[in-house]
Amino acid sequence: MNVAGVELNAAEAAPQLLGTVVAVQANYYQVRLDTAHLLFAEPETLEVTELLCTRRARLKKIGQQVMVGDRVQIEEPDWAGGRGAIAQVLTRTSELSRPPISNVDQILLVFALAEPTLDPHQLSRFLVKAESTGIDVVLCLNKRDLLTPAEQEQWCDRLNQWGYAPILISVYQEDGLTELQQRLSQKITVVAGPSGVGKSSLINHLIPTLDLRVGRVSGKLGRGRHTTRHVELFELPTGGLLADTPGFNQPEVDSAPEDLAYCFPEARQRLASANCQFSDCLHRDEPNCAVRGDWERYEDYLNSLDEAVARYTAIARLKDAESTTKVKSGEEGQVQYEPKLETKRYRRVSRRVQQQNLKELYKDMDSGLVEPD
Numbered sequence: 001m002n003v004a005g006v007e008l009n010a011a012e013a014a015p016q017l018l019g020t021v022v023a024v025q026a027n028y029y030q031v032r033l034d035t036a037h038l039l040f041a042e043p044e045t046l047e048v049t050e051l052l053c054t055r056r057a058r059l060k061k062i063g064q065q066v067m068v069g070d071r072v073q074i075e076e077p078d079w080a081g082g083r084g085a086i087a088q089v090l091t092r093t094s095e096l097s098r099p100p101i102s103n104v105d106q107i108l109l110v111f112a113l114a115e116p117t118l119d120p121h122q123l124s125r126f127l128v129k130a131e132s133t134g135i136d137v138v139l140c141l142n143k144r145d146l147l148t149p150a151e152q153e154q155w156c157d158r159l160n161q162w163g164y165a166p167i168l169i170s171v172y173q174e175d176g177l178t179e180l181q182q183r184l185s186q187k188i189t190v191v192a193g194p195s196g197v198g199k200s201s202l203i204n205h206l207i208p209t210l211d212l213r214v215g216r217v218s219g220k221l222g223r224g225r226h227t228t229r230h231v232e233l234f235e236l237p238t239g240g241l242l243a244d245t246p247g248f249n250q251p252e253v254d255s256a257p258e259d260l261a262y263c264f265p266e267a268r269q270r271l272a273s274a275n276c277q278f279s280d281c282l283h284r285d286e287p288n289c290a291v292r293g294d295w296e297r298y299e300d301y302l303n304s305l306d307e308a309v310a311r312y313t314a315i316a317r318l319k320d321a322e323s324t325t326k327v328k329s330g331e332e333g334q335v336q337y338e339p340k341l342e343t344k345r346y347r348r349v350s351r352r353v354q355q356q357n358l359k360e361l362y363k364d365m366d367s368g369l370v371e372p373d
Ligand SMILES: Nc1nc2c(ncn2[C@@H]2O[C@H](COP(=O)(O)OP(=O)(O)OP(=O)(O)O)[C@@H](O)[C@H]2O)c(=O)[nH]1
Pocket: 142, 143, 144, 145, 146, 169, 170, 171, 172, 173, 194, 195, 196, 197, 198, 199, 200, 201, 202, 213, 214, 215, 216
């Protein structure tokens, strides 16, 4: 987001104090300072790496939110007290909503080669979800100690066909971690992946001072770090920042149907070298489609497309229903609506899938995840 009407004061003689927001709590922002602040050369600044900051009233007035990952300019540092005030938020290069982090450079998707068994469909779903953010995806496969070299190679070949060059590691054997560390260096990375693949073990290894709990079985209530909404960036000893991801662990397709193909590198490649006959081709059974073809995940694409279409049809209906007052409250406060004909373009989705998606949508709306706009 741009900060309208606020210019960087580049002409001022004093060097600017810049940093990155690593945590937000109530109205306080923990800001990790760029090492450039050492140029201030005041002896008392040398020890200070972070400042606890408030947000300037001016920013509040213009509605400028501050989120984890934001690059900010700080004014009036109180070095002794470790305090400061955020005067400006620099333009964001990216913005994730769940988890809410800006300026993310890449998503590190962690899966295990075994224990739990690597399920290609689950992996595909996570990849599609990660790709749908538009942010670079780095795929890392842990527990290589459990597979023979031949089995490992098979997975690599298969995933190369998908358009990925996975980094194979074993946290146990400290294998492949140097390459991974290099990929994380100087970047903001969000870690995602299903339960039990070794994310905590990996993060503990990368940041030994952190001490996340390993192998903790989530209880019935699912309490633990994955249910908390707290988002924090941790500094890697090799430079760069890392965030674990509550809320990224049950991926649901939420791309628009027409964007979905771009979440598959195989389809992207095909679209880069040829065009479909119809510019709004959904790559199902349209004539002269450049994407449809003999690639392994094409079926996964079609399944995700059905879901995306169902979801978007449901949303369109809700909007229609609202605008034509077809929504009325049921006896126990449930929302009811009269089904309308599906839009022609998306007519292929089965009613069962649609109802399912609608239920989920209502659930999301109930929990405030979707704004009924
Ligand atoms: N064989 C093998 N096991 C590993 C490796 N890394 C982690 N594990 C084990 O895998 C299990 C799960 O590890 P965690 O680090 O808790 O996995 P997680 O992804 O953080 O799981 P959640 O906390 O449920 O999200 C533990 O029993 C680890 O000891 C590895 O490289 N090889």
